[in-house]
Amino acid sequence: MESAEKSEEALAPQVRAILDDVVIKEDGLAFVNNYVDWVMTLRKLPAKEHSRVFVQLAVLARQFSAAGCKPVASSLASLARIGLGRLAKPKAPDGPR
Amino acid sequence: MKSIAGAMLDQGGWQAYEGRLLERLWELMDEARDAPADGSSADAFRQGLGELEGLEASDLLVGGTPFFWMNVHRLYGSERRGAQAQMIRDLLMTGFDAYFQALPKGAGVTLSGGERRTLILPKLGVVIPAVLQAHLRRRSSHILEVEADGSRHTLDLSQHSHPWRARTLKISAEGAETVMAVPDAALMASDVNGIFAEGDLRPFAQRVGQALQWIQTIDGELCASIHKLIHWYVPLNMLSPSLHPSYSERDLVGVVHMSEAYEGIRLCESIVHEFHHNELHALQCTQELTRNDPGAVFYSPWRPDPRTLSGLLHALHTFCAVVKFHEAAEAVREIDFDRPGIRQRRAKFCQMLRIGMLQVPAENLTPLGSRILQAIEADVVHQEQVLELGKGTILEAVRAHAHTWRQTNPDYVQNFRWPEGAPAPVG
Numbered sequence: 001m002e003s004a005e006k007s008e009e010a011l012a013p014q015v016r017a018i019l020d021d022v023v024i025k026e027d028g029l030a031f032v033n034n035y036v037d038w039v040m041t042l043r044k045l046p047a048k049e050h051s052r053v054f055v056q057l058a059v060l061a062r063q064f065s066a067a068g069c070k071p072v073a074s075s076l077a078s079l080a081r082i083g084l085g086r087l088a089k090p091k092a093p094d095g096p097r
Numbered sequence: 098m099k100s101i102a103g104a105m106l107d108q109g110g111w112q113a114y115e116g117r118l119l120e121r122l123w124e125l126m127d128e129a130r131d132a133p134a135d136g137s138s139a140d141a142f143r144q145g146l147g148e149l150e151g152l153e154a155s156d157l158l159v160g161g162t163p164f165f166w167m168n169v170h171r172l173y174g175s176e177r178r179g180a181q182a183q184m185i186r187d188l189l190m191t192g193f194d195a196y197f198q199a200l201p202k203g204a205g206v207t208l209s210g211g212e213r214r215t216l217i218l219p220k221l222g223v224v225i226p227a228v229l230q231a232h233l234r235r236r237s238s239h240i241l242e243v244e245a246d247g248s249r250h251t252l253d254l255s256q257h258s259h260p261w262r263a264r265t266l267k268i269s270a271e272g273a274e275t276v277m278a279v280p281d282a283a284l285m286a287s288d289v290n291g292i293f294a295e296g297d298l299r300p301f302a303q304r305v306g307q308a309l310q311w312i313q314t315i316d317g318e319l320c321a322s323i324h325k326l327i328h329w330y331v332p333l334n335m336l337s338p339s340l341h342p343s344y345s346e347r348d349l350v351g352v353v354h355m356s357e358a359y360e361g362i363r364l365c366e367s368i369v370h371e372f373h374h375n376e377l378h379a380l381q382c383t384q385e386l387t388r389n390d391p392g393a394v395f396y397s398p399w400r401p402d403p404r405t406l407s408g409l410l411h412a413l414h415t416f417c418a419v420v421k422f423h424e425a426a427e428a429v430r431e432i433d434f435d436r437p438g439i440r441q442r443r444a445k446f447c448q449m450l451r452i453g454m455l456q457v458p459a460e461n462l463t464p465l466g467s468r469i470l471q472a473i474e475a476d477v478v479h480q481e482q483v484l485e486l487g488k489g490t491i492l493e494a495v496r497a498h499a500h501t502w503r504q505t506n507p508d509y510v511q512n513f514r515w516p517e518g519a520p521a522p523v524g
Contacts, residue, residue: 023109028464031109031383035116036154039123071113071383078120085124089131 012053014041015060018079022072030071038079047083054083098316098425100418101472102376105384105465113383114350115158118166121173122157125188126150128178138182138209145189145206149196156199162220163329163351164284165191170348186210187283193233194218197241205234205242217263217281219329221254224263224279266298268306273328276302286346294332294357301332301357308364315365315426323372326350326379332357343367345374347381362426362434369422373415386410386466395456396502396513398449398495403509406461410469413453417473420446420480440484447480448495455514489519496522 011019021033032038047054057080065073099107106114129146132139149157168188175181186208193206197220208216209230216225216233221241225231231245239255252259268274277284280293294301313320329352333342341356341363353371355364380386387406394403397412404412423443427436450473457470480486499522503510515522 025108027105027468028466029105029109029384031113032116033109033112035113036119039116039120040154043123070385074383075113075116078124081124085127 009052009056012050012056014045014050014053015056018057018076019060024069024072030069032072032075032079035075039082042079042082045083047086050083051087054080054087058084098319098421099322100373100376100414101469102373102380102414103322106376106380110380110384114379117383118161118169119154119157122149122169125169125172125178138185138211141189141207141209142178142185145185145192148200148204148206149192151201152196152199156196160196160199162191162195163349164219165195166350167286167346167348168192168283183210183212186214190216190218191283194220194223197221197235198238200235202235202237205232207232215281217279217283219263219265219275219277219279219284222263222265223252223254223259223261225261264298266302268302268309268330272324274305274309274324274330275328276305276330276332278332286349292334294334298332301330304360304364305330305368308361308368311362311365311432312368312422314432315429316422319369319422322376323368326375327353327368327372329353330355341367343371345371345378347378350375350379350382362432362439365426366419366422370415370419373418374411377411377414381407384465385463386469388461388463390461393458393461394509394512396452396499396506396509397456398452398498401502401505403506406457409453409456410462410466413450413457413473414469416446416450416453417476420450421476424480424483443480444484444486445492445495447477447484447486448491450477451481452491452495452499452514452516455516456512458512489516491516491519493523496520498522 018032018038021038022030023033024030042053045053057076061073061076061080064076126146126149129143132143134140134143152160165188168184168191172178172181172184172188175184178184187210189206190208193200207230213227213229215227216231217223223241225243225245228245231243234242234244236242236251239253241252241254243250243252252261263277264279265275265277268276276298278293278295278298309320309323312323331352331354333354333356335356335358336342341359343353343355345353353368353375355367355371359367387410390406394405395409397404397409399412399416420443423439426432426434426439454470454474454477459467459470462470499515503513503522
């Protein structure tokens, strides 16, 4: 009998840093700290080369949404879209924005 | 004094709000960059937004007007954006207006929406008579060149007498506040519920300026927050001799619309009220206060129609702020106003707040929404103590409003709540 092996992909350093910037306050206020800087950083990232970053952000967005934290989910989804949008357009330039 | 929503904005809410604005704009700019160079509206989109590429995030935030951001939201929320000729024109028009001073010399934009239309540049204070297509170019910090339908015009914006002056007026030479009365689709939400006042803007501008000075005297911290957020004041016609309209729009944060006939402490109250709507709109742009229950509507003691939970929360937030402002005003001796009248109004609003809070189903609030309601509750308790209001005492007018609402909204009375032991609503 073959044993099933679960592997968990390590978070890309950029994704780890973004997660470190997630703020959820006691009163429920939730946001990604330095959000504008993150948008600018990710726009400069070549999407194909860093596709893992954008896919991981999309997965995390889904997890935050499932946990009921819509503001953070929405921000992570937007960050994911920066790269996924470019990956979905085969003819569009992939370079920094 | 800061409201609870204001404190939340300061603790990260503003940052999230500004991030949302930029994220949407940048997404549109990415789309624009990929648009075809074929002479279509998508081409104008690419060329026009391309002019903003060189601006830093801080330039975009400082220069952006509420009208520009509303058009960003509008186009962002639409499908097949590249084909939305009128939306693209409105976005480019308000963008050129907003960032005119930040753009390089020679930067320009082509505006064509498929139909003859007046072009409005609110920040520059210019209205260009109906044209089919126009090209606007920045010649210098005060020279605007307009090529429209085959003719070329040069406007010196430093001259107040040029023929295309819009109905806008700075409230003071040094401040950022402007009175504006230009009813144009690019500057308004689609479901406008007021008629922009006509005639001389100066008396209204003077009254707003005076009201802001009063607010400064009464509550300096509140006034600083108003100055920071609200830069546009739109005067509205009165709906009847005793009915003053006022409103704010979700996607037009930074603009307040109010009766042109308000003055004195009532104008102060209206500014404070509309400012708090704007504050909550900014917070709600990124934060949820209520849980999804699209069909649910509730009684609001201030409205004849049933309101969504978010609408009811807005009423509670804004009127609570007004009551606190009244309290602060009463403590200031150097301003002359009808003190007994304001005291009576404050007591009435407290009763309405108490009844309004009863309508809120706590389970439909998010933790953040609950926190806001808790803060309102604490403020109302304080006011009831200061004003020595008995919980069972309810003004005839408040009871009559509830009675009429129940009669006219029989389908929603199951959500109606009334204070225990209080005299029943009466007609």
